[in-house]
Amino acid sequence: MRWTSLSLLALLAFLSLGTGVIIGSLLARTGQGRGVPIYEMIEPAGLQPTPAELDAADLQFNQFDVRTDISYGPHGRRNMLDLYIPQHAAEPLPVIVFIHGGGTNKSHKNEGTPFDWSIPLLSRGFAVAQINYRVFYKPPQFPDPYNDKPVPFPAQIEDCKSAIRFLKSNAASYGLDPTRIGVIGHSFGGYLAALVGTTGDTKEFDASPSISNVSGSAHAVCVISGSSQLQVNTPQVELHRKASGYLLPPNDTLSATQRFYIQPMDPHEVVQASPLSYVSPDDPPFLILHGFDDIVIPPHQANLLYVHLRNAGVPVELYLIPGASHGGPPLFNRQNRSRVVDFFNTHLGG
Numbered sequence: 001m002r003w004t005s006l007s008l009l010a011l012l013a014f015l016s017l018g019t020g021v022i023i024g025s026l027l028a029r030t031g032q033g034r035g036v037p038i039y040e041m042i043e044p045a046g047l048q049p050t051p052a053e054l055d056a057a058d059l060q061f062n063q064f065d066v067r068t069d070i071s072y073g074p075h076g077r078r079n080m081l082d083l084y085i086p087q088h089a090a091e092p093l094p095v096i097v098f099i100h101g102g103g104t105n106k107s108h109k110n111e112g113t114p115f116d117w118s119i120p121l122l123s124r125g126f127a128v129a130q131i132n133y134r135v136f137y138k139p140p141q142f143p144d145p146y147n148d149k150p151v152p153f154p155a156q157i158e159d160c161k162s163a164i165r166f167l168k169s170n171a172a173s174y175g176l177d178p179t180r181i182g183v184i185g186h187s188f189g190g191y192l193a194a195l196v197g198t199t200g201d202t203k204e205f206d207a208s209p210s211i212s213n214v215s216g217s218a219h220a221v222c223v224i225s226g227s228s229q230l231q232v233n234t235p236q237v238e239l240h241r242k243a244s245g246y247l248l249p250p251n252d253t254l255s256a257t258q259r260f261y262i263q264p265m266d267p268h269e270v271v272q273a274s275p276l277s278y279v280s281p282d283d284p285p286f287l288i289l290h291g292f293d294d295i296v297i298p299p300h301q302a303n304l305l306y307v308h309l310r311n312a313g314v315p316v317e318l319y320l321i322p323g324a325s326h327g328g329p330p331l332f333n334r335q336n337r338s339r340v341v342d343f344f345n346t347h348l349g350g
Helices: 005-031 112-123 155-169 188-199 234-244 256-262 267-272 300-311 334-348
Strands: 064-071 080-086 093-099 127-131 176-186 220-224 286-291 316-321
Touching: 080 112, 093 112, 093 155, 093 188, 093 334, 112 127, 112 334, 127 155, 155 176, 155 188, 176 188, 176 334, 188 220, 220 334, 286 300, 286 334, 300 316, 316 334
Parallel strands: 093 127, 093 176, 176 220, 220 286, 286 316
Antiparallel strands: 064 080, 080 127
């Protein structure tokens, strides 16, 4: 069959029209026909952080006391927390629960990255609790420094809520204010922070019957580089990638991290484990930080959470950080540390 130039042009026009209809249909469906469209983005203002933004002067604060390995639950080392209390601060103190990333036996509250985010909070009068939780999965290629047995979902969110309930129940003993609890996490910890924020007072993840009369909810939530919807489909990711220009590895429309966490779970569990499944108007205020060039957990995940929270009427701020991937200086800079502190100070008071 021979194609003329006119025939080729007609075919291209038809395909373009068809593609436009499909994309429009997908966007309308994912946006659910209400409020902010799912593909709304905040445009990056620049390419790299300035020297002032990278300044580490706010990390020099050392006037705090620490109590390590406080047991908050029955699962040994994985149910322990470290509590940092700033000196000379007026009690009762608001407390920020920091959830480490990783989700595997390789990750632990004693790693340095979470603590670095905590220093500016301590300097502004917040107590900080860094918690462990039961590990999600034990990848065979990772070293095994703690020899912890992996436990399937929902053990991780149950532990996070148990830690919050423990802090509220014992607030008077540590000089804490149980009415001012914030949660922050990075990567898998960011995902868990989002799940804490959207599940609120639900009893579904209540694994602490002895203190079940105490809520495991938080009053403000910061999500850094976290997932929000585990059941991401390829068209959504591809649309976002093409619209936003961020890169994914070749032939990899779902990140390796997303596949890594989804594989052990059945479809019902994937929905049950997704923070977006629980978004409601009574959720606490959210701050979302995500690297614009993150290929581990694409910024599409941050955008989904932002749009759904905003459409539900929840106060939410989103910052997509230009030049930042899943971590490193462009994400962990003074400007973003200040955003975190200012957010919690606004909603909890420091």
